[in-house]
Amino acid sequence: MERSKVLSALSALAHEARLDLVRLLITQGNEGLAAGDIGRRLGLPASRLSFHLSALEQAGLIRSRRVSRNVIYTADLAGIGGVMSYMLADCCMDHPEVLACCGASARHALHRVTEGDPAPRDHCSGITKT
Amino acid sequence: MERSKVLSALSALAHEARLDLVRLLITQGNEGLAAGDIGRRLGLPASRLSFHLSALEQAGLIRSRRVSRNVIYTADLAGIGGVMSYMLADCCMDHPEVLACCGASARHALHRVTEGDPAPRDHCSGITKT
DNA sequence: TCAATGTTTCACGAGTAGTTGAACCATGGA
DNA sequence: TCCATGGTTCAACTACTCGTGAAACATTGA
Numbered sequence: 291m292e293r294s295k296v297l298s299a300l301s302a303l304a305h306e307a308r309l310d311l312v313r314l315l316i317t318q319g320n321e322g323l324a325a326g327d328i329g330r331r332l333g334l335p336a337s338r339l340s341f342h343l344s345a346l347e348q349a350g351l352i353r354s355r356r357v358s359r360n361v362i363y364t365a366d367l368a369g370i371g372g373v374m375s376y377m378l379a380d381c382c383m384d385h386p387e388v389l390a391c392c393g394a395s396a397r398h399a400l401h402r403v404t405e406g407d408p409a410p411r412d413h414c415s416g417i418t419k420t
Numbered sequence: 421m422e423r424s425k426v427l428s429a430l431s432a433l434a435h436e437a438r439l440d441l442v443r444l445l446i447t448q449g450n451e452g453l454a455a456g457d458i459g460r461r462l463g464l465p466a467s468r469l470s471f472h473l474s475a476l477e478q479a480g481l482i483r484s485r486r487v488s489r490n491v492i493y494t495a496d497l498a499g500i501g502g503v504m505s506y507m508l509a510d511c512c513m514d515h516p517e518v519l520a521c522c523g524a525s526a527r528h529a530l531h532r533v534t535e536g537d538p539a540p541r542d543h544c545s546g547i548t549k550t
Numbered sequence: 551t552c553a554a555t556g557t558t559t560c561a562c563g564a565g566t567a568g569t570t571g572a573a574c575c576a577t578g579g580a
Numbered sequence: 581t582c583c584a585t586g587g588t589t590c591a592a593c594t595a596c597t598c599g600t601g602a603a604a605c606a607t608t609g610a
Contacts, residue, residue: 337569337572356577359576
């Protein structure tokens with residue numbers, strides 16, 4: 291993934307409403323959610339919602355399709371994953387101490403390869419900060 | 421990690437110079453780098469550099485310590501990891517398709533548990549986007 | 551104490567992002 | 581064709597961020 295795409299994605303994510311939007315859409319899976327439903331759930335007025343949705347779509351984090359009168363939005367999982375991958379691998383160089391914080395997620399990523407060694411998600415707060 | 425901290429971290433990262441800064445500092449490990457050296461390496465004027473460094477420090481992504489005349493900056497690996505962890509787990513709900521994009525990083529996180537199945541980092545671009 | 555070096559802070563102007571409400575476009579049903 | 585509904589775009593304003601250069605501060609050595 292190109293650097294400029296990552297930057298625009300980070301910039302898109304760096305907003306409370308848009309982070310909520312991504313989170314909500316991820317929970318909705320491929321089915322997605324109509325713009326109106328999103329606005330009702332998040333309590334956003336239509337024009338602002340549309341503004342934020344187009345910012346996220348521009349950044350490659352969500353997708354849209356028209357279904358009758360509704361516009362259905364879905365999370366672009368590959369786009370989101372690409373940003374995370376860039377951050378972890380290209381920016382953080384897969385630094386062990388950074389990745390340790392994502393331990394739980396990493397386990398999911400490997401389809402629960404391991405069973406022992408809990409290494410809880412909030413492990414980060416206990417990391418030595420020399 | 422709190423939501424507001426994640427937002428300020430994302431906002432801090434959403435800038436070319438600051439992403440470079442984090443990347444550079446991560447490669448320098450605990451030893452870190454003096455502000456002046458950073459400026460020389462990245463070709464940033466002192467005032468701009470200081471501005472960006474303090475933004476990153478405020479966001480909990482880097483740390484500083486004074487050593488004689490120099491101010492040494494280091495990456496705050498726990499802070500960075502915390503943001504990544506929040507994004508993967510709390511925002512993306514550990515969604516398998518998102519995590520699949522971080523496959524290589526995930527493997528590192530598990531201390532090279534697996535040896536086979538390369539699953540290259542740019543796997544994301546090949547993910548089915550239904 | 552003074553000068554040199556390293557770094558931060560400040561004031562300013564330019565550009566960009568965010569919010570709001572109204573107007574507009576697209577679609578489907580009467 | 582007309583109206584209602586669902587979304588988007590626009591204009592205007594505010595607020596914030598960025599970059600620049602000059603000034604200020606901190607530390608060290610002479």
